[in-house]
Amino acid sequence: MTNLLFWLLPVFTAMAAAVLAWWSTSRWYMRQLLALQGKVERTKEQATIRLKQARRQVGQLQEELARRPPLSNEQREERDASAEAAAQRVALEAGLIAGDSRTREIAAFADTQPIMPHVH
Numbered sequence: 095m096t097n098l099l100f101w102l103l104p105v106f107t108a109m110a111a112a113v114l115a116w117w118s119t120s121r122w123y124m125r126q127l128l129a130l131q132g133k134v135e136r137t138k139e140q141a142t143i144r145l146k147q148a149r150r151q152v153g154q155l156q157e158e159l160a161r162r163p164p165l166s167n168e169q170r171e172e173r174d175a176s177a178e179a180a181a182q183r184v185a186l187e188a189g190l191i192a193g194d195s196r197t198r199e200i201a202a203f204a205d206t207q208p209i210m211p212h213v214h
Contacts, residue, residue, distance in 0.1 A: 165173065
């Protein structure tokens with residue numbers, strides 16, 4: 095009888111430890127899951143708020159555009175010329191227009207030399 099008890103006691107202790115480990119692990123993961131679900135819900139609420147705000151702003155802009163009088167041909171040409179000049183200015187600043195003497199080569203590294211410290 096004591097020999098049987100000697101073998102059964104560690105077996106039941108190990109089984110109880112396994113059940114306790116399973117229970118505590120499941121509780122820990124359940125808390126983590128609930129925390130993540132809360133974050134997802136808050137994110138969905140924020141996304142919904144931002145979506146409604148964006149739709150409102152688009153609606154306001156569409157109303158403003160509908161109320162504006164159409165541009166005349168001269169105004170359209172002036173607008174297009176101004177946009178073209180601005181695009182060329184940006185391209186020049188970026189050095190993207192080919193054949194321009196003001197363009198610079200785009201290199202992978204900066205045109206600098208490392209400075210060696212003076213050793214005394």
